[in-house]
Amino acid sequence: MGELRFVVQLHRARRLHYDFRIEVGGVLVSWAVPKGPSLDPKVRRAAFHVDDHPLEYVAFEGVIPAGTYGGGDVIVWDTGAWVPYKDPDPRAALERGELHIELHGQKLRGKFVIVRTRGDEWLLMHKRDEHAVDGWDPAAFPRSVLSGRSSDEVKADPHWQWRSELPADRAAVPVRGAVSDEELAALDGLGEAGTWEVFGRRLRVTNLSKVLFPGRGGEPAVTKRELLRYTSAIACTVVPYLAGRALNLHRFPGGSDTKGFWQKALPGRAPDWLPRWREPSSGTEYLVAGEPAALVWAANFGGLEWHPWTSPTDRPDLPSYALVDLDPGPGTAWADLLVLARLHRTAFEHLGVAAYPKVSGRRGIQIWVPVRPGPSFAETRAWVEELSRSIGAVVPDLVSFAWERAGREGRARLDFTQNAVNKTLVAPYSPRPAPGAPVSAPIAWDELDDPALRPDGFTIRTIGERLAERGELFAGVLSNPQRLPPLS
Template sequence: MASEATTLTVDGPNGPREMRISSPGRVLWPEPGITKLDLANYMVDVGEAFVRANGGRPITLQRFSENIDGEQFFSKNPPKGAPDFIRSVKVVYPSARTHPQLVIDEPAAAVWAVQMNTIVFHPWPSRAENSDNPDQLRIDLDPQPGTDFDDAVPAAIELRAVLAEAGLTAFIKTSGNRGLHVFAPIEATREFLDVRHAVIAAARELERRMPDKVTTAWWKEERGVKVFVDFNQANRDRTMAGAYSPRPLSHAPVSCPIEWDELESVDPRQFTILTVPERLKATGDPWADMHSETGNIDTLLGWWQRDIDTGLGELPFPPDYPKMPGEPPRVQPSRAKKAAD
């Protein structure tokens, strides 16, 4: 017997495409009963804004075997049998290995990804044609245990001021969970390590201004009850959920762009697969003009050098990275203390 399937017509820059969705009734989010077809229709509804935010970039797909509670894995290169309009670009990973990475160019490609059981989309901060040089500075504000979204809000507002002093225009979105993501469009002329250093400089400046609320401590045991500025999200091949990407949490939330004047009053739980399409229709896309003007990270790199000159050095890299120049030991502070005793 043929498997259950349906077809969606998806408009795009190259005309409509007929996209097959198998197992459309499979429930991906059990609590609200949201199905695979519901997710595919969501991607059609938000397709233009989704592609504007995430398209033309190397992208990693977070795919699930059954539903959000099932097995999951990350897919970077196009699977066999991908439609001929799905392209890839070769990128360099931290290991110095080169490999093709998926690129989404139109809404039908996002719907195809849903057919491949994708729930979360993780775009690079650089464009496919210039993948070594990010055109977005991204900062992840991650509330630690004992803090929540409301604690990230004042940190984001102050971070916006910090970036403005550095000549950058900040945009903001909910993470889809408890945190906030702050982006700033930048000239694509600096490589990832420079952008990482710019992020660290901004994070340290924010920490100075809010020492009781914000931390740049990499080790969890040192963070306290604060909002962590996750500077390692700025590294090559490190990504966060893209704008309008769903998240695998029980209420089917979406990482949703918002206006700055909404920030102090929004409830991030209200942005879901079921509500965001109507929001887009009613209010438009807050990120529509993000890249109409770009800044540069020269001022932030000046702050980085200032901090280096006063004794603040490099910060730890992710554990799977090769040892980097100037990096402190990758030893948990409590373990290092025990070894020294």
């Protein structure tokens, strides 16, 4: 049996508790654990079996309306993959009243056992293994692993509402996926500069009429005011990809017609409410954009490109994604790059690996593969390199590799070197400094067959309509961690 998903949601309904849910037979088998799971093998937690939940609930974070079952706020306290051990049939083990599981989450790791005592009452315990931690208290880790937000922050500004009367695939309804009309009107009412209240923060914004990007195809130029409008509209969608991660800002303080530079340190420029993280080995301080207003602040600061680390700040040595970068070389035809992307699509389908493509907003295609915590950067880099070599062997005349620094004329570059600490790919929906302000846009795999697809075809003026029509195509990277299978 392959890996299955689990989630622990911190849920404040009539009383605070942790909902412990594991995927079994196409549903989430669930228990309410009042004091929460622990890594301390001496601790036995009471767990009360509750109704199964649909698989679509595995990534839900938001509010359940008052007056309905479970009404209250919910955060994704932990999530990841699990595998059974001792008994390969988890459903039969549950019916017998004793299930042994191994969790691969961001907070919970190692072997657990859940045992029925009577009726719907169970006990949840961690086994004595290499992941056991004496005295480990879940209350010491209160924030969401998806958004980095606390329960209070989600309650104050929920992005999603769960409507149980709707079909499960439509039950998560956006509450506030964008900035309010009143906040946008306030921005429009400012002159060249002023104080803008947005997402509960007061931001000093400047140079609002400054042209950042020339127009495209006869359209007017894009000003800083329009960039702030876009950033505030997309921020709630982007922040889950940034939360809990150091953010490298590619700044263009003179506009996109000047050379940008990486801004890692933030010496005295950021407001006090904006979280920082200090990298242990270098002491460099980074912005951590855990709330929408932080991204708006960064855009006003000249951060026109957003590059989150591929590892979280609590374990910067362990990547969350394996990255595939299909980078056109000098003279590479777009049609040839699409051939390579389709070969990757076939490879991932054959391997049973969930991977999520996006156009770069410039010339290339990037693919993110969510991985469970555990592999090192060296291991993800080696895996992507082996994949690249296998695909390159099919079409050797189309590719060059990362070790060929200059690339070869007319050949695409398969770059696995981004799988390293502080190596990044641009975030989904980030603007790129080019005419029309194109964005790095998630795509569905079948769009690789669309002759109209272009790497810079979606802009800050068109991506909102696409999101409304196609939905959030990249969301699976946040809730589908997996083990990278062997390639040979």
